[in-house]
Amino acid sequence: MKIIKKMAEYAKLRGVIFLAIADFILLPDKKDWRSNHRLLDTKTYENDLQDFYFIFLELEKFNKExxxxxxxxxxxA
Structure with missing residues (x-):
């Protein structure tokens, strides 16, 4: 019963967005200044945490006037 209650509480959660703003090159292999990432299970490659987002902004790569x-x-930006 305790697990069902926790699952019901999780179902009420809204999406979680992690926003990282870096004034340096964080991901040197990425060309774009903004990159979006999701979590995957490393064994099954399933996206169990579909409401979790990671956004990285690399300001050094942003060169527009x-x-x-x-x-x-x-x-x-």
Whole structure:
């Protein structure tokens, strides 16, 4: 019964977004300044935690001038 109660509480949770803003190159193999990541089970490759998101912004890779900004994300960065 305790497990069912915990599962019901988990079902009420909203998505979790982890946002990392780095003023250095964090992921050198990635070309884009923004990368989105999800969690996978390393054995089954299942995405059991579908509401967990990891977003990395690498400001050193962002090279647009003010007049080149195309969307709200770029204006915010």
């Amino acid at each position: 003010l007049d080149q900004l195309e969307n709200l994300q770029e204006k915010w």
